[in-house]
Structures are given as structure tokens and as C-alpha cells.
Amino acid sequence: MIGMEDIYEKVMELAKRRGFVWPSSECYGSVAGLIDYGPLGAGMKRRIENIWRDFYVIREGFFEIECPTIGPEPVFIASGHVGGFSDKMCRCPECGEYLRADHIVEGCLEGSAALMQKEDLEEALRDFPCPACGETLGAPTVFDFNLMFETAIGPGSQRKGYLRPETAQGIFTDFGRLLRFYRDKLPFGAVQIGKSYRNEISPRQGMIRLREFSQAEAEIFVHPEKKQHPSFSRYASYTLPLLGSSQQESGEPPLEVTMADAVASGLVANEYVAYYLALTHDLLVSIGITPEKLRFRQHLPDERAHYAIDCWDAEVHSDRFGWVETVGIADRTDYDLRAHARHSGESFTVFIQFTEPRRVKQVRISPKMGIMGPKFRGKAKAILEMLKTASPGPDGVEIILDGETILITPDLYDVCEEEVEVRGEEVMPHVIEPSYGIDRMIYGVLEHTYAEEMVEGEVRKVLRLPTAVAPVQVSVLPLMNRDGLEGAAREIYLTLLTHRIFAIYDDSGAIGRRYRRQDEIGTPFAVTIDYDTLEDGTVTIRDRDSMEQVRCPADHLVATLSALISGSITFESLQT
């Protein structure tokens, strides 16, 4: 390779020029963090999403759902995004700098300032110097900056809504429906591919940090005590570079271990997490990420959400941006379901039958309603409810109702001990969440597959995209645009299209120039129609990566290309 010192510039220049990625609304001045996928980029993105579906929908059996990108406020109150997805900020009255209010206070104070109220923060900030200009802050106004885009649903006194900051919540809110769809059994999973939105303060890394981005997320609902993946054997001996939190703390390199060993040694929390680490490696490599530029880093205890048992990022190395978090894989326990259960009042549990019904002795309070009704009148019903779960003492039961303590004496109820048959229990599943940043995957693939090489004194730019990811699969090129070559080429082109091979036809300019054009957009194969085609009915197939050619009878072309595209044969095998 030559002159690869500024690969980001080169990749983005090509991506813009050739129609992969464009700045959005360019004619009115583009907006940071918003991009368009052009004709080739949109095709490539769709192919990558479909490969993701091959892994998660077809192979894992997790059906895909599609939820709105707008949600009503309670969803995001429950998810914690309304409260937790915002930062408390203030502005220096002297220099105008925006500051994290809690960070300033935290630097000089014991304990955590993140939970302080605005008013307390304002008071605490009074005497602090501005970290930017050094002037005393005085009493700045502390305000929340929430990273969610806000909107209003409907006219008039609208319901407040937000653009979703992740696709996951739709799967959680559909939990009850999904559970019934999967016929009340664990484990099951559902996935969603779609747009999410975050009003980033300063998105400045091209397509790495976007305000509107595509995510592919799976939510896998598992029994909290059964975290053995039913297909674990598929990846048990798969080896990955794992950078655990202890390796990071001691500055050691990643460990190359099998998934079975990783789980056995406790490096990875359970088989589910390990399985999706391996699957993610498998998937990323198959779309064109270089294995040497891919690692899995465990969250350090202080960066991991408090409720998560284990959390790993798949990080893709970029020459420009360093290690970029591209996929997150977490065991989120029952945090999300519990939150939605609390806020919505629905149960979010699965009834799991015991293998054998259990006989359980239970004490039941049977109120004497004939006495209690007249005695407590309007409160009787509420007291009755509370009695059901109370455990009676020798003097009776104390019940607190609306702040008033009421003693229910033993003469008001009977206690009967009985043995009941319990056939199962309500279980709140744990959630394993693999979450993929599609746009970051696309950038990683572009950067890793971009190559330059010297060919006869000229720089050849080539995207070595895997066939499954290339937006165009085959180009059809008549060697000359005359002597009947163009007619024969058109015929072959149409034949490929009817067999659903996505080909483009190009007869413009010298043949070498046309090969270069296809190299730049990653088209893996070129079919050239030359004078031998008119003689003996053969064409050549050119391989993008080796620039080698083989002759192939036109009659076999569809079958040969289909096999090459699907990967069932290699180009090298045709050369012998």
C-alpha cells in the first residue's frame, strides 16, 4: 500500500465522489451529524442489514419487529432517558463556556454530585472558578441538556413525545405481545433495525457520531437462572481477542481464548454473552472488518451501568479515530422490564410451570366481613386487600392506611392454615442485548477494505468489499463498442438481470478505465465480451482483487457467477 497516511480523507473522498455517503441537505448548507446514503451506500447498507438478518432472524430465529421512531413521554421516563439521558449544565457568565455543572462540583467535593438538585448545584457552584477562564462562576443557572429530540404529538394541548434514542424500548414495551407470540416460553428474542436519534452536542467525527443513526438491536429474554445458550456448542471453541477489565487495568494485551474457556474462567459472565461475542466477531469479519483491527473490550466496573452483570464492546480500529465502539453486548438483567412494570402497572413476567407441582403450606387470613364491614365502612375494602398479604401476630395485624395505623384484632378474622398446590411461578426474564451501530460498521468496512496499489505507474484504488456487501455484483463490458460486441454484451447483461444478478452495463471509454471504475466501487467481478465471444461463445470473468481473468462459456455464466457470488466456489478454483 502507498500513501495511506490519511485514509479517512481518502475513504470519505471516494465515498462522496462515487455515491456512498453524502452530507445531508447540502444545497442549503449541511448539518453536522446528518448524512445521506447515496445510490451505492444505500445498497451497501441494505446488504449489511440483510447479512445481520441472516445471523439474527434466520439463524437465531428472532423475529424482526418495527416500532415508531416517536414515542410518548412515559416510555422514556420509564426507560430512564428523560432523567438520565440529560446532563446538568451551566454557562460561565464571564467567557460563555458551557460546563458540566456536576463535574465541576464533583472535582472538589466528597461523594457524587450527579444526584444533586439543580438548586443545590447552583448554590455549590457559587465560589468555584470557571475551568476555562478562571473567573468565579457566581451563581450560574443550572439547566438540563437532554440528548433526546423533543416533539409534540398531535395539535392543541399535545402529548409530549421524543424521538427514540435507541430502538430497544419498542421491544420492551411490546414484551407482553411478544411473549404471547412466542407462546409463553423462554428463551425468546426479537430484533429491530431502524433509525434512532440523539441530539449530540458536538458531532464531529464524520459518520462515526451521528444525530440520526441506524441501529440493529436484539433483545433476548432468558430465564435468570438458565443462562446456558442452547446452541453454545457452535461457538464454544471460537477464539476471540478479549480485553477484560483486569487486562485493561494492568495494561496487558487482549487474551486469545475460546468462548468455553472464557465462560469457565469467569472472564465472560455467561454463555449467552459469550455466544453473542463470538457471533458478532463472525458477523463483522464476514462483512469485511479486518480481524486484526477488531477487539472486544469489557466495560470497566465504573463505566458499566450499575444494573448490568457484564458488558462488552466490539471495537473496530480506525486509523483516524482509534478504537471505535461499534457493537455493545450486555447482560442487562431485568432492569428494563422491571422499570416498565413499575411505571406501566403491567406484569412483564412469564409464568414458568414447575416440573412437579409443589405443595406449599400457607397461612390465609379470612376476614369476618359481617363485623368488619360495619366497623370500617368505606375503608373496609382497602383493609381487606392489605390483609391478604399480611402476616398476623398474637395481637392481630397492624395496617397502615393513608398514614393511619389501624389495628385489626384477632376477633375480626379467622386464620386457616392450608396446603395448596403451586404449579409454577412468575419469572421476570433477564435481557441479553447485542446492539449494533450500522453506520459505524459501514464506515469500518469502507476503511478496512479501501486499498491503493501501484499498477504500471498509476495508483489503483480498490474497495475489497466482500461479494455479499458490494453494492454491484457484476459489470458487463464489451471490449469494443462495435462489430456486434455491444449487442452480444447487452444480451448477456439482460440474462444476468433476469437471474437476479445485480449487474451494470458500461461501454464508455477504454476497457482499463472501466475496470478501474468498478474497482473503486468494489464490484467483485467483471464480464468482458471480446472477439472470441463472437467466435466460440466464451466470455472472460475478471476478478477484482487479483485482476486475473478466466474464460467461461456464456452458457455457464449465470451458474458460475452465482456460485462465485454465493461463495460456493472461489475464483482461484476456476483458474486451474
Next chain:
RNA sequence: GCAUCGAUGGUCUAGUGGCAUGACUUUGGCCUUCCAAGCCAAUAGCCCGGGUUCAAUUCCCGGUCGAUGCACCA
């Protein structure tokens, strides 16, 4: 968001207070029997808004976008 620097056809670039360079690409034509060949022609540009000026792509102010540093960041 702050500071510094930058923005000229699709791409790379020269240059200027007064008709805006060149190369590559693209399109059409000629030529051409396999890797950006040659010839002819064509298309296409001074980021946006305001100010100074007879005249602004050029100078000034503001904005947008991009790069770098700080800050922020699932």
C-alpha cells in the same frame, strides 16, 4: 459551545479589489483487439447572509460546514 485554521467546477488545485487557472473525471465524436493510451469538442466552480466600495471570489462582520485543541459524549 469556545479557541485556532480552512472552504475556488464532480475531484485535486492556481490566482485576484475589475473577463477566474490548469489537470483529472464526466458527456459527445474520432481512434482503439483487455487494465485510467491518443486526438477534437462540450458540460461544470469562487460555501451562505450582511457590510465597506464605482466594483468583493478577494477586505470586514455574522453564520454554515470541515480539520485541530479544549469541553462534551452510547
